[in-house]
Amino acid sequence: MRALIFIKTLTAIIVFYLAGGSVFAAEKPLMRVNPFELPRGIYSKDNIPEETPQTLKLEAIFTIKGQKIATISGQNFVKGDFAFGKQVVQIFKNRVVLDAEGKEENLILQGTKFTIHKHMQN
Numbered sequence: 001m002r003a004l005i006f007i008k009t010l011t012a013i014i015v016f017y018l019a020g021g022s023v024f025a026a027e028k029p030l031m032r033v034n035p036f037e038l039p040r041g042i043y044s045k046d047n048i049p050e051e052t053p054q055t056l057k058l059e060a061i062f063t064i065k066g067q068k069i070a071t072i073s074g075q076n077f078v079k080g081d082f083a084f085g086k087q088v089v090q091i092f093k094n095r096v097v098l099d100a101e102g103k104e105e106n107l108i109l110q111g112t113k114f115t116i117h118k119h120m121q122n
Helices: 001-017 022-027
Strands: 058-063 066-070 075-076 086-091 095-100 103-108
Touching: 058 095, 066 086
Parallel strands: none
Antiparallel strands: 058 066, 066 075, 086 095, 095 103
16 A cells, blocks of 8 residues: 555656646746847847837926936836937926937926935934
8 A cells, every 4th residue: 555655746746847847937038049049038138129109197306416217108218218219308397308319309397396305414
């Protein structure tokens, strides 16, 4: 009886290892056929895909040491930067002007105003 249980247990363990631990198969990275191929999500400089959000959203405008910075769709830009393929032409108090291939596009800051107070500790 014990020998039969031992053989069944041993067989189950061998089948599990030969199957490659199918329970954990979803966690294994996909094998690449071509060893010179870059993994999925990694691109060479020449093949970087453009990631343009459906609609650009101006989320914040702030000034640090005299330089205005605009947060557009989660990323920070200064005047002259390219934001999702469009050049930041001007940053105003509540809007940003973008140049999209010769077309002017305005992003207007929506939301509430708030003030930041700095308290000095002794």
